[in-house]
Amino acid sequence: MINKIIKSTVALSLVATVAFGADGARFNVINGDVSEKYAHLIDSIEDSIGFSVSKNENINDAYAKKYGDKAGPNYDKDWTITLDSLGFYSMSNDAKLNSILKTNPEVAGFAPFNLLSYKKVNEDRTFIGHLSPETMLNIVGTKDEAVRKDFIAMFNPLDKWVQDNLGGKVEVGTFDVLPAKPMMNFEIPFDRPEELEEFVEEFQENFEGAFEDKKYIIAGYKDFKEAYADLEMPFEEYDAFFVYSLCHFTFSYNVFNKGRPDNGVFAPCSMYMYIKKDSNTIVVGMPTLANWVSVMNITNPAKVEWTKKIDAEIISIMKEIGAKEI
Numbered sequence: 390m391i392n393k394i395i396k397s398t399v400a401l402s403l404v405a406t407v408a409f410g411a412d413g414a415r416f417n418v419i420n421g422d423v424s425e426k427y428a429h430l431i432d433s434i435e436d437s438i439g440f441s442v443s444k445n446e447n448i449n450d451a452y453a454k455k456y457g458d459k460a461g462p463n464y465d466k467d468w469t470i471t472l473d474s475l476g477f478y479s480m481s482n483d484a485k486l487n488s489i490l491k492t493n494p495e496v497a498g499f500a501p502f503n504l505l506s507y508k509k510v511n512e513d514r515t516f517i518g519h520l521s522p523e524t525m526l527n528i529v530g531t532k533d534e535a536v537r538k539d540f541i542a543m544f545n546p547l548d549k550w551v552q553d554n555l556g557g558k559v560e561v562g563t564f565d566v567l568p569a570k571p572m573m574n575f576e577i578p579f580d581r582p583e584e585l586e587e588f589v590e591e592f593q594e595n596f597e598g599a600f601e602d603k604k605y606i607i608a609g610y611k612d613f614k615e616a617y618a619d620l621e622m623p624f625e626e627y628d629a630f631f632v633y634s635l636c637h638f639t640f641s642y643n644v645f646n647k648g649r650p651d652n653g654v655f656a657p658c659s660m661y662m663y664i665k666k667d668s669n670t671i672v673v674g675m676p677t678l679a680n681w682v683s684v685m686n687i688t689n690p691a692k693v694e695w696t697k698k699i700d701a702e703i704i705s706i707m708k709e710i711g712a713k714e715i
Contacts, residue, residue: 410563411527413684414654415548416518419557423515424474427506430554431478438546439484441616443501443609443634445477445657452646455638463639471646474515476506477656479609479634483616485543490613491626493536497661498572498676499525500632501611504547507650517551519544520654521561524684528571528676562651564686568679573704575712577671585664589629592671599710600635603702608657609634630663635675635703640695644681649692652685673712675703 434440449472456465479501489496502525508515522541531537552559582588597607611632617624624630634657644652660675678696687693704714 410565412521412524413562413564413686414518414520414651415562416516416560416651417551417555417557418560419515419517419555421513421515422473422508423517423555424476424506424508427515427517427555428476431504434480434550438482438550440480440482440547442504443479443611445479445608447474448477448641449473449475449646451638452642456642456646465642467647469646471510471648472650473508473510474506475645475650475653477608477653478504478506479611479657480504480519480547481611482543483613483620484622485539486613487617487620487622487624489536489540490630491624493531493533494627494630494661494663494672495529495572495674496526496531496536496540497613497630497632497663498529498659498674500661501609501634501659503654503656504551505651505653505656507645507653509650515557516651517555517557518560518654519547520684524567527567528680529674530572562685564684566683568677568683570677571680573675573677573700573707574715575673575707576715577673577710577712579669579671581669585628589664593631595710596633599706603706604637604639606636606638606657607633608636626666628664628666628668629671630661632659632661634658635660637699640699643695644692647692648689649685649687652681652687655681655685673707 428446431442431444434442453470455461455463457468458464481501486500502519504517504519506515506517522544526537526540579588600607613630614624614627636657641656658675660673662671662673664671678700681687681696682693708714
């Protein structure tokens, strides 16, 4: 588990004046295996507190199938079953995000974010948690205090929902400083066609193909224009606004199944893309994986090298499809 300062819910007010490091990941730590209970409960979360959810469950079973099969082409000689469960639950409160994204689109670097669930084989405890919203905002570079206040407040009912439904003791990881480059940002200029929708669809096909060719998985996709049309909420500041959830399966296996499932709070990685109204530029942003090293206190050299490799590769792929790093 991460280097952490444990704060029980009843003791939070007592430690508020003490100078800790910045908050990293917040977990409810629950005795026993409640992964199935959580997976069932999460289906009702949108109706209860307004968070939509996209589920990627039983990832540990997928690791076993791909890397634990001795007859398979991807068998890992170091294969060991370390997880009873690992689930990614990509969350976003679209109604609350509407006004935020209009002025601060970079917040989509964590929209959606992961309400991670995992249980290790050698521990009779289930961890359910997410990255600190303050740290999310610091990573994407949001400084507007009103926006920060609204975004952070969005997590209060979520944390209460977890506590009320699943209980447990709250553990909050701390860290010292973000990496020098917490975000990767790109611009993709284009000649604006009459049929922008067709252009966007063609771009998305090229984007998806480029990443899939490099063994990345498109683990999720969210179209905020479509979401706000369904909600009948105005979102005219953009001609297009969508978010891809990216996963490099081998990388994730080498981190999550090899001792650091808590790093899953960052997964899958959200890469947002938008076109401002009447613009001829696709703006792209994604938190770097260097944040994993800093925020989650990764010290294992092999895991640190993996994050560097993935950051460099993503930048390279984006440049191959015409993006200019900014």
